[in-house]
Amino acid sequence: xxxxxxxxxxxxxxxxASAWAKINEGVEFAVRDSEVFYLSMIASGIDDDLASLLxxxxxxxASKLSDPVRDADQVGMxxxxxxxxxxxxxxxxxxxxxxxxxxxxALSIASRLGAGVVGLRAGQALxxxxxxxxxxxxxxxxxxxxxHGKAHRxxxxxx
Numbered sequence: 001x002x003x004x005x006x007x008x009x010x011x012x013x014x015x016x017a018s019a020w021a022k023i024n025e026g027v028e029f030a031v032r033d034s035e036v037f038y039l040s041m042i043a044s045g046i047d048d049d050l051a052s053l054l055x056x057x058x059x060x061x062a063s064k065l066s067d068p069v070r071d072a073d074q075v076g077m078x079x080x081x082x083x084x085x086x087x088x089x090x091x092x093x094x095x096x097x098x099x100x101x102x103x104x105x106a107l108s109i110a111s112r113l114g115a116g117v118v119g120l121r122a123g124q125a126l127x128x129x130x131x132x133x134x135x136x137x138x139x140x141x142x143x144x145x146x147x148h149g150k151a152h153r154x155x156x157x158x159x
Contacts, residue, residue, distance in 0.1 A: 016133070017053035021061060023135075027126045029062035029119035030074060036064060038077070039109070039118065042097075046110045050129060055115035062119050073122040073143045077109065080144040081117050085128070086136035113138075 010018075031039065039059055046052040070076050075095060082092045093107035095117060101108045108114050116128040120140045128138040 013049040013053050016050060017057050020054060021057045024126050029058050030065050031062045031119050032065045032070060034068060035076060042109050048112055051112040051115045058119055070145050072145055075117045075120050075140060075143050081140060082142040083117055084139045084141060090141060
């Protein structure tokens with residue numbers, strides 16, 4: 001049975017990541033050209049093999065944007081993002097590099113959830129694995145980028 005899956009040397013995380021990519025083929029991701037290398041380096045340093053492979057798959061599938069200014073509704077580094085994951089309540093967090101995640105509303109790009117929201121736009125949803133590997137809907141509700149930081153930090157602190 002497993003011979004039909006292709007290379008029998010692949011790890012379970014690699015098989016999972018390939019299946020995830022097929023399931024989410026129609027979902028559009030976008031990242032800025034200037035962030036692709038940075039996010040690739042982050043992915044290579046993530047201890048969670050599945051999160052690492054999924055982030056690399058997303059980068060490979062993503063449209064590359066040459067405009068240095070991110071769209072207001074697109075999640076990237078330093079974005080404030082409101083989302084719902086599975087049946088959980090809405091969360092409001094800021095996507096940050098793992099070394100600067102010092103606030104209660106920080107979301108590390110090196111986390112499984114951080115890798116999930118990057119590249120999505122407000123209103124988009126995709127299937128993303130939770131900590132046990134079960135696919136759950138990850139729905140980005142709202143996104144805010146630079147210039148609105150103070151208001152969004154106040155909102156996050158109130159949640």
